[in-house]
Amino acid sequence: MYVRVKRQKTxxxxxxxxxxxxxxxxxxxxxxxxxxxxxxxxxxxxTALTDTQTLAELGVHDDDELGLALKKEDGTWEALEIMRHEAPSDGVAE
Structure with missing residues (x-):
C-alpha cells in the first residue's frame, strides 16, 4: 500500500x-x-504518532495522508503545516 506524507508544500x-x-x-x-x-x-x-506503533494498529490504509513536522534548532517542533493544492484557475473572471 501507499501513504502520502505531507509537510508544507511537499x-x-x-x-x-x-x-x-x-x-x-x-x-x-x-x-x-x-x-x-x-x-x-x-x-x-x-495526533502525534508513536515510533513503536504499526500502521495497522493506527488504522492507516492505502492512500492515507500523514503529516510531517521537523524539529527546529531550539529543540521544539515546528507547527504542522500542510498546504492544500488548489485546482488551477481557468483564467475566466465571473
Missing part, C-alpha cells in the same frame, strides 16, 4: 506495509529528505 509518496512501524516509516522518509528520524514527528490528523 508530498512524499511511500510504499509501506501494514506491519511497518512509525519508526520504519520515519527512516524511509529520512533517506528521501535527508533528515534523521529523531528530527521528524509524524501525525495522523492532529
Amino acid at each position: 508530498t512524499v509518496f511511500l510504499q509501506v506495509n501494514p506491519t511497518d512501524t512509525v519508526a520504519t516509516l520515519k527512516s524511509a522518509i529520512g533517506d528521501l529528505i535527508q533528515q534523521e528520524p529523531s528530527t521528524q514527528q509524524l501525525y495522523r490528523g492532529s
Whole structure:
C-alpha cells in the first residue's frame, strides 16, 4: 500500500506495509529528505504518532495522508503545516 506524507508544500509518496512501524516509516522518509528520524514527528490528523506503533494498529490504509513536522534548532517542533493544492484557475473572471 501507499501513504502520502505531507509537510508544507511537499508530498512524499511511500510504499509501506501494514506491519511497518512509525519508526520504519520515519527512516524511509529520512533517506528521501535527508533528515534523521529523531528530527521528524509524524501525525495522523492532529495526533502525534508513536515510533513503536504499526500502521495497522493506527488504522492507516492505502492512500492515507500523514503529516510531517521537523524539529527546529531550539529543540521544539515546528507547527504542522500542510498546504492544500488548489485546482488551477481557468483564467475566466465571473
